[in-house]
Amino acid sequence: MDFLEWANGPWGQNIPIHIAWFLIWVAVISGFLFFIVHATYLRYFAKPKEFVTSGSSLIAARIPEHIPRHSLTARLFHWIMAASMFTLLLTAFLPKVGFRFGWVTYHWIAGSVLTVSVLFHIIHASFFMDFWSIWPDKIDVRDARRRILRFMGMAAPPPDKFAKYPLENKLYHAAIIAAGLSAIVTGVFMMFRVRTIFFPRNPYLFGDMTWGMMYVLHGLAGVGLIALIMVHIYFGFRPEKRPITKSMIFGWMSRDFYLKEHDPRRWPVEVPSSSTAPKGVEPQGLRDAS
């Protein structure tokens, strides 16, 4: 069983030309296995989540009904990226599993949309959003240890509530960056192999071996994205995660969900002056209110 497909180069050498397409099914089956194992674990074995009790009732009283979570710009980016990602997956893999059509033009157009939207996201996240909120911090690492010890039945204090993003979401984001950027960088170079509106076709830009490796990396990133996107959609539909999914549509999450899972000291909310704070409590950012 070979994970790559090979061709003979001009001097008879073996050159990889792309991944073996059965890896598509490996990714799809892995995605489904993940659903089954995770759903079975949650249904029959998982204990209810426990957190260190954090935050005073004074803080809780000052939290508004709707917690802003994703700006309109961030939501638009997410859905444009999702549409281009779906188009890329379908145009790339349907022809490989038997649905033949002229996919290349749709594919590079969707690839260009994804590339521009990811460039936009990098600038937006670096300069206009809290860049560090999506990277694991010291508390995440400490709590991961605590959660593993407690999972194995050993004594450990409960973890803190989450900041804006739980560790799992941060790790998922890092995996998407690795797979997404690999597909994008190789995809931009691969556009030199086909006719596009951006630059003249130049299949001699690289040697056969370099092109081959590029197609292999593009394919590996692509099948990796099949599994990653399946898992993402699965979590998006899970009942306990629906408040998060709704926040990607409407921009906010409810006060109850916020207080149940998030620590206002790790993810402070700016309280608008029209908030539902009880009389006598001056509404203000909770950043200083620990």
Ligand code: HEM
């Ligand atoms: C979800 C992301 C993506 C997936 C799953 C994906 C998947 C694939 C696959 C499986 C192929 C066939 C490669 C082969 O025959 O070995 C391919 C080709 C191609 N991809 Fe992507 N790709 C993605 C993103 C992109 C992006 C972002 C671009 C451009 C910026 C791009 C541009 C291309 C081009 C131009 C080809 C055609 C190459 C040719 O026919 O010679 N792809 N893609």
